Amino acid sequence: MSLTISIIREITPNEKRVALVPESVKKLTDKGFKIYIERGAGESASYPDSYYKESGAEVLEGPGEVLSRSQIVLKVQPPAPEEINAISPDSFVIGFLQHYKYPERVKMMAERKINAFAMELIPRITRAQSIDALSSQAAVAGYKAAIIAANLSSRFFPMLTTAAGTIRPSRVLVIGAGVAGLQAIATCRRLGAVVEAYDVRKAAKEEIQSLGARFLESPVVAEGAGGYARELTQEEKNAQHTFMADNIAKSDIVITTAQVPGRKAPVIVTADMVEKMRPSSIIVDIAAENGGNCELTKPGESVEHRGVLIYGPLNLPSTLPTHASEMYSKNLVNFLNLLTKDGKALDVDFNDEILQKSCITYKGETKI
Ligand code: NAD
Numbered sequence: 001m002s003l004t005i006s007i008i009r010e011i012t013p014n015e016k017r018v019a020l021v022p023e024s025v026k027k028l029t030d031k032g033f034k035i036y037i038e039r040g041a042g043e044s045a046s047y048p049d050s051y052y053k054e055s056g057a058e059v060l061e062g063p064g065e066v067l068s069r070s071q072i073v074l075k076v077q078p079p080a081p082e083e084i085n086a087i088s089p090d091s092f093v094i095g096f097l098q099h100y101k102y103p104e105r106v107k108m109m110a111e112r113k114i115n116a117f118a119m120e121l122i123p124r125i126t127r128a129q130s131i132d133a134l135s136s137q138a139a140v141a142g143y144k145a146a147i148i149a150a151n152l153s154s155r156f157f158p159m160l161t162t163a164a165g166t167i168r169p170s171r172v173l174v175i176g177a178g179v180a181g182l183q184a185i186a187t188c189r190r191l192g193a194v195v196e197a198y199d200v201r202k203a204a205k206e207e208i209q210s211l212g213a214r215f216l217e218s219p220v221v222a223e224g225a226g227g228y229a230r231e232l233t234q235e236e237k238n239a240q241h242t243f244m245a246d247n248i249a250k251s252d253i254v255i256t257t258a259q260v261p262g263r264k265a266p267v268i269v270t271a272d273m274v275e276k277m278r279p280s281s282i283i284v285d286i287a288a289e290n291g292g293n294c295e296l297t298k299p300g301e302s303v304e305h306r307g308v309l310i311y312g313p314l315n316l317p318s319t320l321p322t323h324a325s326e327m328y329s330k331n332l333v334n335f336l337n338l339l340t341k342d343g344k345a346l347d348v349d350f351n352d353e354i355l356q357k358s359c360i361t362y363k364g365e366t367k368i
Pocket of ligand 1: 123124125126128129132134135138152175176177178179180181198199200201204226227228229230258259260261266268362
């Protein structure tokens with residue numbers, strides 16, 4: 001018997017992505033999976049039902065019909081309570097499950113004996129790179145942050161030499177050079193801006209420089225476990241404040257991406273720093289989802305403070321849904337390769353670090 005996979009329309013407000021794109025459906029049906037998809041599930045990401053049918057999926061009317069038939073449910077956002085109730089016991093659910101935000105849904109899934117795996121908990125190890133959805137979606141966010149900054153700015157990014165004179169390029173500062181920050185740097189560079197970047201991890205220096213940006217040497221180094229940053233001490237925060245203030249004041253655009261795992265995003269850009277920026281400067285704070293790196297950020301909103309615009313966008317990957325879905329869908333297909341064998345038996349090998357660390361409920365038990 002081949003395994004069945006369900007894709008339903010994401011109902012979380014402003015979520016335009018879809019978990020599987022038609023190209024991935026084709027790959028999975030070729031392997032022997034049977035795919036059911038809710039009518040219109042891919043529409044907001046520009047994948048019409050006809051593409052799914054051509055790729056071998058069966059399009060069904062509503063979420064209930066799709067969910068009741070399936071052994072594996074692929075999601076972007078965590079399933080809502082009514083969706084969890086429609087999923088058959090012993091099924092698998094894979095997606096960004098946000099267990100810290102929705103503990104009651106985790107409990108519901110365990111009670112219904114749904115086996116749940118969270119894409120955000122996949123360890124950032126080399127073997128898991130092709131499954132690493134945090135990275136694929138962070139790359140989308142970093143790119144989009146640069147485009148938004150260019151769009152909001154009243155200045156050119158590149159240097160222009162015209163008959164009307166020479167225009168100096170915009171000066172961009174990227175704070176936090178992880179996956180999103182590096183993509184923001186690369187995109188701003190392609191647009192012609194002069195880019196500087198800063199991170200508390202030493203390893204970021206070489207990566208920043210390889211993209212043609214200047215690394216700001218800071219007195220504060222804060223490497224944490226697993227390649228992440230750690231939270232700064234109060235003394236380090238004070239040193240960072242002094243060091244950042246001048247650099248921020250000189251920038252036309254500041255893009256902030258700094259995160260510390262399991263914590264609220266660190267506040268790095270304070271109100272007094274914003275007040276030293278030139279009017280018409282822009283801050284795009286993509287850590288807004290997690291509180292923001294700027295003291296004045298209001299998640300999901302634009303705030304103007306003494307001529308400086310501070311924008312804290314939410315769910316940036318969803319604003320580029322076609323490619324974000326394509327990347328996420330590939331991550332899911334690669335995850336299914338670990339979880340299943342030849343499109344058939346579900347074979348959860350908990351000796352595998354990737355499966356063990358990403359599992360949040362299994363056979364009625366909560367694993368986190
Ligand atoms: P993240 O989203 O947790 O944080 C973004 C960046 O903010 C990080 O570079 C972090 O160092 C920086 N930061 C935190 N506090 C800061 C502060 N006070 N000031 C300035 N910068 C600050 O990070 P991420 O993008 O998920 O990546 C984190 C690490 O994981 C990186 O080392 C990356 O290379 C690594 N990684 C490895 C793999 C893999 O091997 N499979 C995949 C992805 C990422």
